[in-house]
Amino acid sequence: MTEKLWFRRFSLEGPVGRRLVCFPHAGGAATYFAPVARALVPDIDVLAVQYPGRQDRWGEPCIDDIGTLADRIHAMMTAWGPQPLTLFGHSMGAILAYEVARRLRAEHPDQQLHVFASGRRAPHRLRSETVHTRDDAGIIAEMRALGGTDAALLSNPEVLAMILPALRSDYQAIETYRWVPGGPPPCPITVLTGDRDPRTTIEEARDWERHSREPFDVRIFPGGHFYLAEQAPAVLQVIKTHFTSAVR
Secondary structure, eight states: OOHHHHEEOOSOOOOTTOEEEEEOOTTOOGGGGHHHHHHHTTTSEEEEEOOTTSGGGTTSOOOOOHHHHHHHHHHHHGGGOSOOEEEEEETHHHHHHHHHHHHHHHHOTTOOEEEEEESOOOTTOOOOOOGGGSOHHHHHHHHHHHOOSOTTGGGOHHHHHHHHHHHHHHHHHHHSOOOOOOSSOOSEEEEEEETTOTTOOHHHHHGGGGGOEEEEEEEEESSSTTGGGTSHHHHHHHHHHHHHHHHO
């Protein structure tokens, strides 16, 4: 395994110490964050995680366990040393970012870390979800309900044949995830959520405070699970403000 296998850069490398690592949602790929990278260059160094089983990693086996996936990603990040890092994860990616932060904190207790947890309830808040056990039509119906995926792609048999295995694996990973207590909160957390997200209530989003060091913050935006698409300028501003404050 190499670092280039797991991380994608869609713009020029940014300044040392201002690195943002982005974790996609279930079924998502690193390219989802390409617009973020282009919007933040040259002030912030943006990397996006590419999970196995999609796009240029399509031929690799998917990983259907959050702990295993977090271990693999963390192993690739250890070569960076204890540099300041900001992790941004959406939906399943929020849990992955948090679990990777826990591993980084255990390895380097003094490392400067910050997590943006977007579109996901707090790790200890459970719901009974079984999307990964549905047939293909059931998984596609879930994707249509949440939005965020071009409807034309969901009607293309060739595209579906390529993305459904990764989708099913990702849903299994996040739906079978169970938070395991252990150690102090890894870092400050900023929670971002849509006010009409059917998968995360405002109360469930605020419960991330239990897993955060100070300062903890919650930002609520108009929109559903993929509020990011409509609220991109506002979300980017939150990220830029974070890095400005961190430098100060």
